[in-house]
Amino acid sequence: MAPIRVVLLDIEGTVCPISFVKDVLFPYALEALPGTLKAKWDSPEFAPYRAAFPAEHAGSQESLAAHVRDLMSKDLKISYLKSLQGYLWETGYRNGELKAPLFLDVAPQLARWREHGGVKVMIYSSGSVPAQKLLFGHTNGEPSDILPWLSDFFDTVNAGPKQEKASYEKIAAKHQEYPIGEWLFLSDNVKEVEAAKQAGMQSYIVDRPGNAELPEEARKQHRVIKSFEEIGDL
Numbered sequence: 001m002a003p004i005r006v007v008l009l010d011i012e013g014t015v016c017p018i019s020f021v022k023d024v025l026f027p028y029a030l031e032a033l034p035g036t037l038k039a040k041w042d043s044p045e046f047a048p049y050r051a052a053f054p055a056e057h058a059g060s061q062e063s064l065a066a067h068v069r070d071l072m073s074k075d076l077k078i079s080y081l082k083s084l085q086g087y088l089w090e091t092g093y094r095n096g097e098l099k100a101p102l103f104l105d106v107a108p109q110l111a112r113w114r115e116h117g118g119v120k121v122m123i124y125s126s127g128s129v130p131a132q133k134l135l136f137g138h139t140n141g142e143p144s145d146i147l148p149w150l151s152d153f154f155d156t157v158n159a160g161p162k163q164e165k166a167s168y169e170k171i172a173a174k175h176q177e178y179p180i181g182e183w184l185f186l187s188d189n190v191k192e193v194e195a196a197k198q199a200g201m202q203s204y205i206v207d208r209p210g211n212a213e214l215p216e217e218a219r220k221q222h223r224v225i226k227s228f229e230e231i232g233d234l
């Protein structure tokens with residue numbers, strides 16, 4: 001195996017619990033939605049979020065809100081929804097109501113990889129890049145803001161769908177100084193891990209408390225870790 005020089009991280013179910021997204025972030029967004037639509041509907045600031053929605057759902061506040069509720073009830077990872085969610089969470093992160101509960105091994109291991117191994121850490125999540133930056137800028141650790149530790153951010157807009165091999169090729173192509181075999185992608189999602197491996201990255205499944213049970217087949221075919229500490233120094 002080639003040495004690992006870039007660690008590419010998924011977020012939900014990998015660095016923070018799925019319950020933070022489902023039970024904290026989603027309810028916050030749904031609560032903030034009607035007031036935000038009322039206050040910002042015609043504002044230039046809100047225009048790109050509204051314009052990104054399909055026309056049949058963007059005609060009125062009620063129809064956009066109903067569409068958002070429907071998509072979120074199904075946890076659909078559609079780019080225009082993820083982008084709006086980031087916008088809705090911004091106030092909560094900035095006023096201290098939202099803090100991302102990273103698993104305890106995450107920040108110390110990121111610090112070690114960066115300081116001792118010179119390994120680059122990057123993010124690839126279905127959450128929008130602005131939402132990723134809010135999350136890592138407002139964690140419940142010390143320091144709370146670990147954004148300076150992260151070298152780049154990818155989402156379904158700038159990289160593509162997470163279950164497609166081409167998205168991982170595109171990410172690696174942006175940083176050609178690191179051959180694709182020297183990347184390690186960590187995710188809770190088996191199909192994402194398989195796509196990354198097809199592209200030539202190394203990739204492990206991360207099995208965290210609260211994640212869906214892994215099929216036995218996935219355990220046979222992929223390395224499964226419970227904590228970043230299992231990877232150790234790189």
Ligand SMILES: CSCCC(=O)C(=O)COP(=O)(O)O
Pocket residue numbers: 010011012013021025077082085124125126127128131132135162
């Ligand atoms: C960073 S935004 C919060 C998480 C989120 O909305 C999401 O869809 C995370 O999906 P992931 O690809 O990180 O599992």
Ligand SMILES: [Mg+2]
Pocket residue numbers: 010011012013014187188189
């Ligand atoms: Mg995930």
